[in-house]
Amino acid sequence: MSSTVFPMIPAASKSLWFFAIISLVLLAGVVLMIWLAWSMRHATFTVSNEGLRLQGDLYGRLIPLQSLKLDEAVVTNLNTDRGHQPKWRTMGTGLPGYAAGWFKLRNGEKALLYVTDRTHVARIPTTEGYTVMLSVADPTALIEELSRQQKALK
Structure with missing residues (x-):
């Protein structure tokens, strides 16, 4: 039995930009939380x-x-x-x-x-x-x- 594979057309670069932006927002949130945790212990x-x-x-x-x-x-x-x-x-x-x-x-x-x-x-x-x-x-x-x-x- 023989099979033929038909690949999907790759997603447009818009999809990659979406994931990149979401990743940057999440990273900024993590950095903000780390900074707040540090500043809670070091306020003067x-x-x-x-x-x-x-x-x-x-x-x-x-x-x-x-x-x-x-x-x-x-x-x-x-x-x-x-x-x-x-x-x-x-x-x-x-x-x-x-x-x-x-x-x-x-x-x-x-x-x-x-x-x-x-x-x-x-x-x-x-x-x-x-x-x-x-x-x-x-x-x-x-x-x-x-x-x-x-x-x-x-």
């Missing part, structure tokens, strides 16, 4: 005469000292301070044990968070219409250093 908050520099992920920035309302800054525990607990993530990363980016708080305020430990949070209002909330080992020392730098600026 630097106090200088320029202001408070938040370095870590997409939401890092320099907040000028003049924009910080340090007389209203407090150390808080988000487990008991219900009014300042994040309610809605508007643009950020929200994972168990890690919140970074823009959030709406239960009291309606807008806040920029870098929170990993809800029990050690420096809550610093700004004149820009939002509050900064940062998890640091010694939130009191952060607020005191910001106050010292702000007084030296005047």
Whole structure:
């Protein structure tokens, strides 16, 4: 018994471009996830005469000292301070044990968070219409250093 093979006409190059684009999008997603995982563990908050520099992920920035309302800054525990607990993530990363980016708080305020430990949070209002909330080992020392730098600026 004899057989004859009839090959299919090869797909147009459009199909290959489709797979290439999808592969690039997936690769970019993987790279973004790796970078976010790295930045979660390496975020820093630097106090200088320029202001408070938040370095870590997409939401890092320099907040000028003049924009910080340090007389209203407090150390808080988000487990008991219900009014300042994040309610809605508007643009950020929200994972168990890690919140970074823009959030709406239960009291309606807008806040920029870098929170990993809800029990050690420096809550610093700004004149820009939002509050900064940062998890640091010694939130009191952060607020005191910001106050010292702000007084030296005047």
